[in-house]
Amino acid sequence: MSWHTSRMVGFDIESSGLNVETDRIVTACVVGCGGGDPVASTTWLADPGIEIPAEATAVHGVSTAQARADGRPAADVVEGIVHDLVTAVDAGSPIVIMNAPYDLTLLDREARRYGVTPLTDLVGDELRVIDPRVMDKAVDPYRKGRRRLTDLCSYYGLRLDAAHTADADALAACRVAQALAERWPQLRGTALDELHAVQQQWAAQQTASYASYLARTPGREHEAPSVRTGWPLVPHQRRSA
Template structure:
């Protein structure tokens, strides 16, 4: 049976910025979908404990004032997100996340910041993860297509409904829909065992990162960006300190 025929779990974070090492969770969604499941996303709004930059608020719509008034303590929110995803892993379901290494890495750093057991430790190691990343799959099956590969762009390309981009619930559900659509038009991917597909994406993501770094290196004015491209997927390991 294909992974497409089983439930999957969409996961998305909206945050204070794009630096996985220093930015914080603002909203989150974990939503199980498929096989007749009623979509009932689990949503969180956190007070990140720092100001939310205007640029980030303009994207996801949550201001510092709203987060402080309505958000729950970040440590509680992060612990619940980790617990929810650990249940997904225990149930043998894939986590579907657009640009998964961003969301999973930022969640990992938030857990360490707040004294919460990180997901990889909670589940017994990164080998237990089964992740589907529409961004990695799209680049693998259609590497030469020009244009943006944001979630909004992928939804438009694959004819997927996106109900309110940059809200964590809309993005989590859209990521699942895009992954399903890619599998639908790529029988080879659909027929691949989930564990094998996860391992393949590790290799594909590394190759895609190498291609991006090479592009930056040869592009005038962007050479400095090459060194910052990370190959690790779906999680950038935390740096151990003495």
């Protein structure tokens, strides 16, 4: 049985911004799908403990007032997410994440912020990630157009309602991963362990290519050195005393 017909677990975060080192989780979803079992999801709304910028609210629809009134303590949310992902890894399921380094790095930093044992410390080398963004760019590198989740859903003929909500995006990432495997034999024919490893190589190549593009683009040269490497997450850098 190919990985794409087995049980997989989608994961998505909607946050207060784009900086994985300083921004906070606002909503999150872990959803199990495939493998012949019904879709089962858990969602969280957190009180991030900071003001949610208006531009972030415009994307995911959660205001500071709503998060404070209805959200759970951020530490509890982070602990719950980590617990559910550990359960998925222990069951042998891959974690499907669109642009994995964003969500996993943000979760890692939030865990460290609140004294929760980070996911990678708990599961180590057992973590297997499927990143539709990395895979799509690897198998179809010359296709024109953007490759956001909404774009991939459109390209692969999938419906995505309520985009930029964690539950919809987490499930959509799984559906895109399945569609990619059905379209591209080299993906569905690759064992999960090997696919995880090759995605690390693809991600490194894609990141290097993007940095090179910035370096030779007038007016954007200064952005190239800040392109961060690391897949499926950016390693935590311990600060020296």
